[in-house]
Each structure stands twice: as C-alpha cells, then as structure tokens.
Amino acid sequence: MQNESLSLFDAYDRGGFFDEMLTEDGPRPHYQKLYQNLSAMSHHEFRARTELADLTLMNQGITFTVYGDEEGTEKPFPVDLVPRIIPASEWAHLERGLGQRVRALNLFLHDVYHEAKILSDGPIPRELVVNAPNFRRNFIGANVPGDIYIHICGSDLIRDADGTYRVLEDNCRTPSGVSYMLENRLILTRVFPGLFRENSVRPIDDYPSVLLNNLRSFAPPGREEPNVVLLTPGVYNSAYFEHAFLAQQMGIELVEGRDLFVDDNMVFVKTTRGPQRVDVIYRRIDDDFLDPLVFRPESALGVPGIVNAYRSGNVVLANGIGTGVADDKAIYPFVPDMIRYYLGEEPILEQVPTYLGWRESDLQYMKDHAKELVFKATNESGGYGMLIGPQASPTEISDYLNQVMADPRNYIAQPLIALSRSPCFVEDRFEGRHIDLRPFILCGKDSVTIMPGGLTRVALRKGSYVVNSSQGGGSKDTWVLGESRNVMQQTMGSMTQRMEGGC
C-alpha cells in the first residue's frame, strides 16, 4: 500500500471536523508554506526527524508523571512535529480576550475577599462562592500587592466545529505546561530549522525573563534586590521537571518546603552562606499543602508560618492564596458576568454552554441528557473525574450520575464540543487529531503579557477528546505569526539561530 512517491497528506481525512490546516480547497493561507514543505517530505524523512526529536527529548529528560500508571513515575511527553499555526489577526483577538478575562478574574478575587459587591449586587449567587471548596474564608480582608492574585494564568481554549475559539476553563492556581511550550520550540528549531526561515514565527523565549521581572516587581517595599525562589512539592510531583526547568531558566533557587523557614514573621532560605531572606515565592504547591499551621496540619511539604508572613506582606506568593475559587468549574459560567460587572465590557471570547448541578433545572437536564453531555467534577483538574457521555457505557453513566446526585454542586456538564483537529504524524502518514490550546498569561502590577503561543495539546489516541498530559496526551509547537516579515531570531537556551524572514 505504501508508496514512496505519495505525499504524507494522501488519504488525509478531515473527518467532518474543523481542521486547523486543511479545508476542502487545500491548506489555509497561513499554513501554505508549511503544507508545501511537508508535502514534499517522504515518510522516511519525517520519521527521521521524529526520531531526532525523540532523542532530544530523551536527552533533555523532558517527562511528565502519569498518576495511577504502574510502569514508573516518569514518561516522556510526546511531541508531534507538525506545528500549529495561528495567524496574527486571530492572535490579536485571543490576546484581547484573554487579557480582558484575567483582569476580570483578578478583580473578582479582590472583590470576593473584600466587599463582595458582585455577590450582593446579584450577578453571581453568593452561595456558590462562599461554599466553594477553594474559597478561603479566613482570607477575607487580607491584602495582596497590587491587588493581583493571579500572576500566572493558563486558560484552556478550544475551537469548535466552525473554528470559533472558546474558553473551556481557566487555571488560576498552579497552571503547568509552559516548559513544554518552550521545549517544543527548541525541538522544532533543531529539527526543522528551515521552516522558521520561511514563516515569521513570533519568539516566546523571553517567557522566563518576563515572569522573573514580574515576580520581582511584586517584592515587599524596600527590598532593592528581591530574592525570588521557586517552591516545589518535590520530585514526585507530576510537574517536577517543569519546576526544575523554570528555576534554571530564571536563574533562581529551586526549593522544597524543608529548605525554607519562618523567623520573626519573615521567610528565609537555608544556604551554604547562611539564611537569606526570601521576598517572592513562585509556589507550585497547592494552598492546602502550603502551611501546616494554617491549612492541612499533616502536610510535610509546606513551611509552617509562611501564610502569616504572606498575610503580613513580608513575602509574596505567586499565585496568591484562594485563587481556586476563580477557576472552580461551577463559577466558570459566570465569568462573562464578571467581565460585564467589573469592566463594563462585553466578553470578547466565547465560552462553552454549561449546566450546573447546583441549579435544579440544570440537574434535571443533566440526568435526562447524560448520553450527550460531558460531565466534570468542579474542582478536579488534569482530566480526572470526567465522564464523556457519548463514549460511556450505560453502567458508567448510571454510576457517574449516582455520584452527581450525592453532591450536585460539585458537578457540571457541557455539550460535547467537536474539537478542532490538526494533522499529526501517525505511523507513516498524517492523521487528524483533536487539539486544544493553553496560552500563558502573566500579570504584572499594571500590565498583562500573553506569550505569543502556548501549549497546543493533542489527544493522541484516535477519536479521543482528552488532551490532558496526565491522560496520555501529547503536544505541538504553537506558532503565532508576526504581522510583518522582518528578520527575527529564535533563541532557546544556549542555542541561537538567526533566520531571515520573507524570501
């Protein structure tokens, strides 16, 4: 069947989905050059590049831990080498929409931990907020620098059957994946240097420096040379690789709870030169495990006393405490209301219609239409606690519905969105696979920076809609094209490639 002269795109089936690259009439304009390049490649050639990429991944130790998998702690995180391309005008729309969204989310957090006007004025039911599992009642009245709670946000975008971008969820606690965004770019510049010569891809390599500058800007007043550290739960955490990678890229200490201590309401790191004061902590530990004095007493991962030091303004935590109420899936349907309420603007980005188990009429609908809906637990992440109705057996559905009925507030349901697809290299040719996009949004004191790109996640299993890396997904490099085609540089770590735009 396989013939050397065939293009990798032969027999490519769009399967009735919105395809990122191809339409009935051939490639979309922003994919034109990539398409020509890939069409001219044999599967042997593409495979050789894939092997080079795998080798790079292996050598770099880029892994992700899949919980509940018995084969071992770490797995390589598969990269598909066909990049996902977003044209400049589309990106400009996303950038405006995401900026609007994160501004509203930060205003929401400030409000619910202070006057809670949005709850008394009506747009959001108070009950949903104050009884949300991640609402931190005891932080009502606590202030944070610049009123910024979410310093780093990873919002998940999907495209539906018409190609409309929709926000699926926001990750306001400790979003992960940015290291894969950076590494995927590194791999592509190594494996396909020529492609960058032909497309004016906007660089993303300044992510670590933008983040570090932001974090430093939040330091307590009077701290001239703020000391920033990254706090990890340790090597058993699924994103440990990312913690180590980011700390190294930012040139800051990677610490665990036992490396820090609190004295006189300030945080110090133990070093070979003695204790040093810590000003800002990029923490990748959830609230619950941060401080045994305030949260779970049995947690050994955190630092006793750190939360009171934070509350006193002597150390800054990024993200802040209590942000989980903003990405609770039962609060998500109200984000458009937040945007209208705080900013007086119409939401720029669409969302996905959502049924709340909390609302009786929705709950009835969820029961009656379970077979058509995707169910999610409101405070799980990483694709855990989900049920995809159309792909589930009747027993799975009834078991799941029993859980929903026992605690309706903690479940939502959404129609199954026919996620857009992108060509992926499977065995010896391209096949369409469903994808999403997690852009990374950085909030400074007065500015929002959105890295032009993000992590495009791929549901590698044929027909699967679950893109989470913890569910065996993979990823792609994401190219945001510049408006003009000037000379540009792609810099990654120690390697620099100079590329000419245009012809």
Place this chain on the structure above:
Amino acid sequence: MYLQIRHQTEYRYSGVCTESHNEVRVQPFDNEFQRLLEFKLQTSPAVRIYHHQEIGGTVHHFSIRAWHERLVIEASATVETLAFNPFSRVNLVNLDYDFYKTEFVKQNYAEFLVPSLYVPHLPEAYALAAPFLNPSKPAAVGLLDLNRHFHEWLSYDTDATHVQSTLPEVLEKRAGVCQDFAHLMLAACRSHGIPARYVSGYLYIGKDSSMRGEQATHAWIECLMPDGKWVGFDPTNNLLVNNHYVKIHWGLDYGDVSPTKGVYIGPKTESLSIHVGIKEIVPSEVSAPQFTPTS
C-alpha cells in the same frame, strides 16, 4: 461588670523543642456588648508577637526558634461587659419562622447552613430537633426549647470526649463538654435551615458552682434570628447569652477558633495545662486608660 481574665496555656515537652510556630485566638472582642479595656499577650520563651484581623476575630501569631522544653502563652484582659436583658433581644410572640425559608437567608448566610469540618450533616441531629424547630411557634421559642432539650439530653462529662471527638461519637455516648454541646446544636440548627455559628469565649461563673465552663475557655453558638441579629445560645448551661459571657472569636466550628494551635519540631508533648481565671473587679481597679482626661 468589670472582668479581669487571666488565661495561661503551658506546653511541656519530654525534651528539647527546636522550632515552634503558633496561632492564638484569645483576644476578646470590643463591641456593643463588651468593651475591651486592656489586653496583653506574652510568651516564654519571649518572642515578638504579630497579629491580624480575621473575619471571626483577632489572631496573634509567633515563631520560636530558641530551643525550649516548655512553652507558656499568657493572655490577660480586662473587659467591661454591659448589662442587658437577653430576652429583650428575642421575639417570643409573633410567628416568624418562615424567614428561614427565604432565598435571602439561603444566599446571604449560605456558609452557616452547610456542614463544616466538625459539624457533619447528621439525620439524627435533625430528628432530635424536629419537635422544636418548626413554623408553629416563634423561632426564638423553638431555639430556647432546643437549648434546654440538649442541656438535658447530653450529660456534661469532661472524660467522655476529647478535642478530636466526632459528633457521631458524642451522639452515641450522649455525653460531652461545651464544644460537643455547641457542635450538636449547630448540626441541628443548620439541618433545619437556621444559620448558626460557633463562638469561643469565657464564662464568668462567680460563686455559682452549678455552671460549667470556667476551667478553660467556653463555647456556645449564635443563631441568626428572623430580625437579622445573631443571638447567643449556650446549650451547656441552658442559658441565653448575657453579660457573664465574654466573646473571643466566632467561626463555622471549633476548627476556626481554637484558642491555641501550633506546629513544632521536637519530642512529643508531655503535658498541656490550661488555666483560666476570671474575677470581677471594681472600676477603680481598672488600669486601662479609659479615664484619660481630654485636653
């Protein structure tokens, strides 16, 4: 009434403790029922103490890094409690129970209606309260009845339970201390849709030895009344809260208000002793600056 309160907590360890971090919730409120005239908190080993306001009251916190085998936390307060007739604050006549069925209550007091860490939803607590809490009489009458009922139904026994005891254990033993009385009544009120919260504080007994709760901090509950006010009920003593009560902190349950809590590095705690002493004083004994002359 002027009350002078001395509250001492002492931990003794079976060896050296190298590090200790603590939160203390012992500062009485300054509000319309009680004036806080003086408050002092100190520790041994001595260390700088910080504080902030939580919605439920004041929190003091400190870290000790000096080696120690014993930690003493000593609070002293002078409080003037204002005399009032607690029955003047509740309606005993008009039927007002339907207030609890409104969307207003469900939204604005949502956190006081759901189970909390120490107060799970228990059908048995609901059933115990069902004869008392219903629309056929004013809410306050039902709550007073329930207050009396729990006072009789549970026996006061300082050996029956400990700090970590769960409410199902309390129901099984039908015995407990003020914390258990309060948690049980919270469970009953919440399951019937009456917003209720936990209060920690001191109870001045005077010479009346039949009352319970002076040896340590006391606990009672506050219920939201149909006029929108919180009123204190003490099921341990079958009383409506009056000027013998000094309020320190409120929360959803004991977990939000524990007077002292800490984590430390060191050997196990050999002993914990708590002493609370309350005495009534005359105004001339008050050393606080409420008599500061104005210029």
